């Protein structure tokens with residue numbers, strides 16, 4: 351079997367889980383990295399023993415690659431991924447797919463016309479709890495799904511934004527808490543309960559207004575096409591990173607996703623699906639599922655097959671977030687790449 355030749359563009363915080371996952375996968379080889387920051391570029395090239403490039407274009411000109419992982423700030427997802435798709439290679443884009451729904455739709459179009467495939471890094475869909483809940487709900491024997499509540503109460507100190515100022519700006523991030531943190535949970539709710547017919551919400555900057563221009567707190571209410579309703583409470587202004595919780599209520603059971611899945615049936619029976627323990631260390635909240643997603647994406651590239659978390663799967667959470675922003679920030683600055691939303 352031939353090797354999947356992979357590169358990573360953007361070697362900041364999250365890149366380490368991608369680099370680790372590529373190197374850990376039998377059948378994949380890391381061939382290069384790129385970063386516009388020379389200090390980071392040189393450090394990563396040396397640490398991983400591969401050539402380092404200043405941008406995706408020079409990497410693609412020089413290296414034969416099958417897959418490029420895009421781990422840049424949000425405003426750079428569209429230009430970097432578009433260059434990869436134009437070369438015919440496949441692209442795994444970190445979330446969000448792009449910094450606005452308009453930019454994401456342009457990327458979806460570019461993927462349609464490329465020999466490469468596009469995947470979105472919604473790694474929490476690979477969590478044991480998410481997979482088990484999806485299978486149970488699809489089987490239908492828990493009765494109709496009535497609704498869900500979800501809680502993302504996290505802590506981001508000013509230093510988090512000061513270390514990478516794009517995270518606090520409309521131009522760099524396309525948004526704040528919703529685009530950067532709560533998008534994972536919004537995606538899970540939409541994946542598990544189905545598409546939104548209507549999204550209402552508020553987003554605001556409660557605590558970090560001196561540091562960021564985007565929101566640190568949001569409430570979202572989704573009316574799903576099925577008639578079920580979901581509510582999300584999210585903030586980056588909590589005192590700690592509390593575990594993410596999703597509770598789904600059906601006619602015959604309550605499914606509680608929080609570091610595993612607990613199913614409480616109406617007749618009192620309780621079932622449990624355990625999650626592997628979170629990695630220790632400061633970024634444990636990223637979870638354990640990047641490796642599973644990277645393995646699956648490279649496998650799809652190897653076999654020349656589509657990947658199930660494609661551009662169309664990247665869009666619903668972005669559309670929901672844009673609906674909340676339209677209600678709370680109708681005059682927000684346009685993103686540099688996104689143009690009209």
Ligand SMILES: NC(=O)c1ccc[n+]([C@@H]2O[C@H](COP(=O)([O-])OP(=O)(O)OC[C@H]3O[C@@H](n4cnc5c(N)ncnc54)[C@H](O)[C@@H]3O)[C@@H](O)[C@H]2O)c1
Pocket residue numbers: 359360361362363364365384385386387390404405406420421422423424426430444445446471473514530636
């Ligand atoms: N899936 C997850 O759980 C998860 C977790 C953290 C971050 N992320 C996502 O990963 C992405 C990166 O986040 P981060 O916190 O690692 O950012 P970061 O600021 O720490 O790193 C980004 C890097 O990209 C480089 N860069 C910027 N533009 C570039 C370009 N055009 N070409 C090459 N290099 C470029 C920067 O110099 C920087 O080194 C974001 O999309 C973020 O939302 C996902």
